[in-house]
Amino acid sequence: MSTQGIRDRVAVVAMGCTRFGERWDSSAGDLLIDAVRECLDGVGGTEPADVEAYWLGTLGSGQSGLTLSRPLGLGHRPVTRVENYCATGSDAFRNACYAVASGAYDRVMAVGVEKLKDSGFSGLTRMDPPGDGTAPENTLTAPAAFSLLDPAYCTKYGVDPAAMREAMTHVAWKNHANGARNPRAQFRTPVSKEKIAAAPLVAGRLGVFDCSGVSDGAACALIVRAEDAHRYTDRPVYVKALSLTAGAGLAATDPAYDYTTFPEVVHSAREAYRQAGITDPRTEISLAEVHDCFTPTEVVLMEDLGFAERGRAWRDVLDGDFELGGRLPVNPDGGLKSFGHPVGASGLRMLYECWLQLRGEAGERQLNDPRLALTHNLGGRPGACVSFVSVVGAERG
Template sequence: MSRSLHDRIAVIGMGCTKFGELWDTSADDLAVEAAQAAIASVPGLVKEDIEAFWYSTLATGHSGLPLARALKVEAPVTRVENFCASGSDAFRNAAFAVAAGVYDVAMAVGVEKLKDSGFSGLTLAEAPTDNTMPEISNPAAYAMLPGAYSEHYDVDSGELRDALTHIAWKNHSNGARNDRAQYTSVVSKEKIDKAPRVAGDLSVFDCSGVADGGAAAIIVRAEDAHRYTDRPMYLKGMSLHAGASEGSTTGGQRHISFPEVVACAKVAYAEAGVTDPRTQIDMAEVHDCFTPTEMILMEDLGFSARGEAWKDILDGRYDLDGALPVNPDGGLKSFGHPVGASGLRMMYELWLQFRGEAGTRQLDDPTLGLAHNMGGLPGEFISFIALFGSKLDR
């Protein structure tokens, strides 16, 4: 396990744009809006106080120059790309630099401009491989999850379908309370069930959308946090895990659990001192790229017992008023997935909740939250998990 950053790093400011089909907004506009909002959230802070920047994007810019140009800064700017976990990895690298004492104040900015680029999801030209991985679309790959889960745990396919519908309904209901989300309407369960199928049993409402968006975080060492704000957010534990891409040799097992997430959670929980995530964690933002992904994550993250997540979902455990609210901001289902920004957007919801600024979706005094971000396909994932708290443990 890496050396822990438990209570060594604090987030003192955050910003987030609206996500959606932002035809009249450029990538530069998104970067500036997110960064300026983060700076404005810290009284007395100015752009010149930020000593280094980490810029996350999958396809909107290659190098740190786009961010330097947009923000008009002459400073170290590092571009980070790690599939759908790019935004989280930008935060991770900025946190390491601050913890090491190289910089006192750093910023992570995530931006993606997809809607008017012709680029959709992760359909991009890949580097040559050994040709052992199948050629398959993302919806088709994730459509294998429900059938494998149903067979392995002997769950009736109709009941499992009800659980997936509930996830989509829950996240759209939460997103309807969030004016930054791309989709802000409640969608009935009947409409979700009757929607056109995209792949297998996955309908339009089982899949996250494509969006534009940006988000940013300002990071300092924990001992310096109260120089800037009386309500910082403290990093409790953090882990990134890249699998060995051996999914094609493990058969159906790769469709009932994501081993990279399990390994990632083990490290992050150890750093944060979490021994019972089901009861110790107050809220979670998870990577709901598809509804069955969220269901399986509930088990891989230790929120539900193996084979029991679908029951907890139908019981309302992860609803906004449930015991452990998941994706209270609406998740990828409501925001869409501008790849470089999503990880930071998840952290932004924790930031708002800890500060009591989440409006009509505000939870009752959460003190420990989880952000989970991942990229890839079943069998070859990159997983990121961070835990944040509103108070120092020491």
């Protein structure tokens, strides 16, 4: 797979993000209004009707572009609703960027929203289409499917299960510590490693604190041509790479799949690095926002994204490599663990943290002079998923 890419042809000039959490007092429309208002307030004088086109990401909080046009009172602007599992918000951003890069529009917005708490479900509001019963992944809950990563990884690389359990605990501890510094996170209280390790089990060895939360939220980004960026802000963020991969979905029917990697992530990361001109992501990426839906997922992603050697990520996690003061901070905003996962908003929430960090506006979790940032979304489950990787930077090459 190879594409020309749109490196440095478009820029993000404003963003908005609501507080994530149990937003019983707000409808999906309320959350959309709040996120868009914050975004447009960042470029004073711009109104919703001034944006030429919108891409809206939502899994189950609305159908059609009316989900956005109605609360914003957009009139007759084109609004495209996007859905791509947990990569929904990221794919809305991807499509919006391509629209500007193609020359079709000069000023567009990508928006993501989800209201999960009102659904009555404890997880995602996902309904699989009718099938012939040969898709085994549909018989497992998400925690059960991702719990398979843990024993498979230990077996393949000869890792002591106790050490892997410690690494999983460390991921949760790190991300909750980061989220405690973020006023927009759902969970803002640090959690001790002892409490994480002793939590009630959900599936396999996954405890309550190994699983991301369920929340409501919205986020958005205003995107323009790179040459126009400084008309809106003196600190734009430039898009270096956008890569989306959909796997073959063979899952458990493929005897070669061993549950220690996400091939879709490997392919999307490789393509993103090619587009961005990155040859050593371990040293060239300043921070990464990754899809820590479950703690063993983050461990495996460190290897699939090229941040750690195969079979070594668990050790790098315990060594603190991915903490705020480590060699490559991962999920400095708290990740899905602290924010929860309102599907349509998560990818844009990740981008929002990169926006803040690259502009030096991340407050007490601000990193020292970040230059390139990565976001990663994973939709689906091991062996049958889609993967999105973006790279954005503070400078235009």
